[in-house]
């Protein structure tokens with residue numbers, strides 16, 4: 001164990017040696033006794049071996065932790081890869097059909113279902129429609145969400161994902177997307193699912209934000225902006241939102257409110273607010289809500305901590321499309337006719353885009369409608385699309401049912417199962433099962449690694465706490481006269497005697513002609529003291545006066561204790577004056593922080609829009 005102040009003595013010894021070796025040849029310098037190269041400070045409080053052992057344990061735990069983190073990253077990418085392959089095998093665009101539950105009074109239905117096929121019988125004809133999966137009338141919300149859950153993972157992995165509910169009015173699109181109390185639909189479940197998966201995934205950090213809009217007659221309306229006036233007027237609120245797309249194909253809706261959501265409850269509150277805005281704004285425009293598209297966007301920002309600081313932004317679109325209607329059947333006129341036309345046009349544009357993507361055409365006609373423009377970066381390459389086509393089991397709706405199923409057939413285009421042999425289908429299914437098994441095993445391994453990481457994190461924290469506690473004890477001594485940090489001015493005098501003694505000792509071990517004479521030692525001591533007293537005089541005006549009236553070797557009236565106090569007081573004052581700029585910057589950080597928190601509610605994932613949106617944020621804050 002080192003003696004208190006020994007480190008400082010060694011520093012002085014080194015200084016003395018360096019000073020005494022000035023002007024010596026390299027060979028002469030080599031004859032000097034070797035001194036430790038590491039200069040220690042006052043470490044008398046902690047037994048060195050204990051401290052070293054503790055530090056060694058911490059660093060070995062940290063090494064183990066980084067190994068585990070790399071393993072976690074590897075497993076995570078293995079899982080991602082397997083999931084991606086499954087989704088590719090299943091198809092990046094999948095079409096499901098959900099049949100609305102039967103009206104109890106009407107027992108017979110022209111519709112019969114199989115796992116992936118719907119047969120419509122009418123007037124002696126039979127039509128088969130193949131989809132990726134059929135949800136028969138007795139299917140639950142849980143069954144439907146089962147197909148959505150895996151693509152939530154894809155969204156968190158960085159893919160843009162789109163879930164679209166299509167169908168005739170009243171066939172259950174809103175039921176599927178929103179659901180009812182106790183029978184939550186895809187949107188609330190997706191919100192819960194995302195937050196759940198984020199809490200499980202420690203390989204990256206995530207932040208979510210949310211936006212909701214409505215597309216009506218080609219106009220875009222922000223559903224998070226409160227507009228009481230829209231409730232009581234026949235005038236359709238004009239939209240001020242426009243769709244922007246960057247050169248890399250990324251789409252942003254200028255001016256759309258995007259709120260950061262940090263937990264499920266907050267996200268549900270915003271979703272409820274958006275739904276409310278949609279349902280109340282059309283009171284005087286009969287049932288117009290079913291002739292508009294409602295889009296919920298969840299933006300996911302993923303920061304891959306372990307793989308450096310890569311930032312991946314992905315979007316999850318959950319879309320309740322407007323009701324597809326045959327205009328002739330409804331006999332619509334005027335505004336209703338316009339609405340119907342607009343809906344049909346945008347739905348047919350959506351069908352064209354999906355069919356073109358399926359057929360891998362060079363040109364994808366995104367620009368044919370606002371809806372397809374908005375979704376253009378979430379329908380194409382690398383994106384995952386789920387189209388849920390809703391149909392009615394009723395005889396009365398048979399024409400609409402055939403229309404909807406034709407839409408589904410077109411969306412599935414090339415990849416209809418008729419073109420895929422049974423053998424190929426089986427092999428595909430087997431590969432999918434194997435990959436699912438692989439994912440399950442990887443998830444198990446990931447969980448084990450997560451547990452190990454948690455255990456080691458706790459251990460590191462425990463050890464750090466012990467180390468910190470010891471250091472705190474050590475730090476407490478900073479204020480004490482023996483502390484190495486306050487030794488520099490007056491306190492050094494105390495140790496000076498010892499230092500001089502040490503200098504003598506070390507000087508005696510050098511050739512005699514190099515040893516300082518008594519006179520030079522006296523001179524050195526005097527000049528050192530002068531230097532220090534001068535330092536104090538600069539620090540303290542009072543001491544300047546005292547120095548002016550007193551000689552150096554006099555029995556000074558300033559006790560060393562007094563000087564210590566002044567020195568410490570000055571240090572404090574000095575620190576506090578130094579802390580002023582710190583305070584200012586802290587304030588500025590705070591004020592920035594408060595600014596941020598004010599603007600936090602409205603942000604955009606697109607950095608190019610930040611300036612424009614900042615101005616918009618101001619306007620929004622007035623509105624909200």
Ligand SMILES: Nc1ncnc2c1ncn2[C@@H]1O[C@H](COP(=O)(O)OP(=O)(O)OP(=O)(O)O)[C@@H](O)[C@H]1O
Nearest residue numbers: 100101168169170171172173174175176290322323
């Ligand atoms: N699978 C289902 N199970 C139970 N109820 C359902 C189901 N599908 C629809 N419904 C009920 O049918 C009614 C109409 O459904 P919903 O409003 O979801 O249709 P929609 O297609 O969204 O209509 P719109 O196009 O007008 O918005 C609702 O009362 C809903 O609860």
